[in-house]
Structures are given as structure tokens and as C-alpha cells.
Amino acid sequence: MEGAGKDAREWTPAARASSDGFDEFVQRHYESLAKALALMSLDKQFAADAAHDAFLRLQLRWSTVDTLEDPVAWLYRVGINRCRDYRRQFTRTARLFERLVTRAGPEEAGRSWTPDAEFESLVGRLPKQQRVAAVLFYQADLSTAEIARVMQISQGAAKSHLFRAREALRPLVEAD
Numbered sequence: 001m002e003g004a005g006k007d008a009r010e011w012t013p014a015a016r017a018s019s020d021g022f023d024e025f026v027q028r029h030y031e032s033l034a035k036a037l038a039l040m041s042l043d044k045q046f047a048a049d050a051a052h053d054a055f056l057r058l059q060l061r062w063s064t065v066d067t068l069e070d071p072v073a074w075l076y077r078v079g080i081n082r083c084r085d086y087r088r089q090f091t092r093t094a095r096l097f098e099r100l101v102t103r104a105g106p107e108e109a110g111r112s113w114t115p116d117a118e119f120e121s122l123v124g125r126l127p128k129q130q131r132v133a134a135v136l137f138y139q140a141d142l143s144t145a146e147i148a149r150v151m152q153i154s155q156g157a158a159k160s161h162l163f164r165a166r167e168a169l170r171p172l173v174e175a176d
Helices: 004-010 013-017 019-041 044-060 062-067 071-104 117-123 128-138 144-151 155-175
Strands: none
Touching: 019 044, 019 071, 044 062, 044 071, 117 128, 117 155, 128 144, 128 155, 144 155
């Protein structure tokens, strides 16, 4: 983050407000942000996602970026926070998996299992929340109430994710 404070002062309000200014800012800082986040999180994918999210958030407020004391420091702070969010989400998913395996019992957990390739390719196309709901419903045989508790969302949200998953999968399944 070499010269982050100096770099922030180099950006005039006019340059900060222009779209070209944003593109130049991204080109100037993306690589160093992504590398720093990868070293902090020890996960290149978390880091890349967090860097993209940080730049997206910066772009959404680009017209008011001149109100930031140091846009580069703000960008790094957002990136670090997003890495932490991803890590927490990953940890929650791992705990969910652990609970599902424990719930299945030792005889089922020890059994060798490979996912149905067709199902895996279909649900792999869904957004994360829809994919989780569909897998919990169709593979784990959980009710919508149980899915809601596992995903820590309302039952209505669980039903909505399942409905959207079905709608997204319908053309793919009917095409076969």
C-alpha cells in the first residue's frame, strides 16, 4: 500500500468524479489490493472476490469519493472486511456440513458417496442461496422449516429460494 495517503491527495475532486478516473484508479490499485488480501486471507479466491466487492462498493459511491479522506485506505478496509465476511460464511458452511454429517449417523457418514453428476451440474448453475436451499431440500430431504433454520432465514425466504431454484432449473430439466 505504498504511498496510499500521498496517492489519495493526488486525486483531484474532478478526477475522482469522472468515470475515467475510476477506471484509472482500478488499474492503479487492483493488483496490489488483491495481492495484499490474498496474503492476509491465505486464499486467492476470497481475496479476488473481496477486491471485486471493494471496487464495486467504491464505484457505487464514486461521485462522492472526494468526501473520503483517503480512498485507498477505505478500499483496503472494505476489502479486508469482505475477506472476513467470506471466511465467516465459509466457517458457517463447514459447521452446517458437520451438523448434517453428524445428523446422518456414523453408518451413513462412513459410506462412500459421490454426487450425482447431473444434479451437481444443474445446481452448480444456481446462485448460492438457491443452490443451498435446493441441495438441502432435494438431497438432504429437509423441510422448508428445517431449511430456514439451517440457513438462518425465514421460512418464506427458504420457500422463495426453492421456488426460484425450481424456476431456474425447469428449462434445463425440460430440455433433456
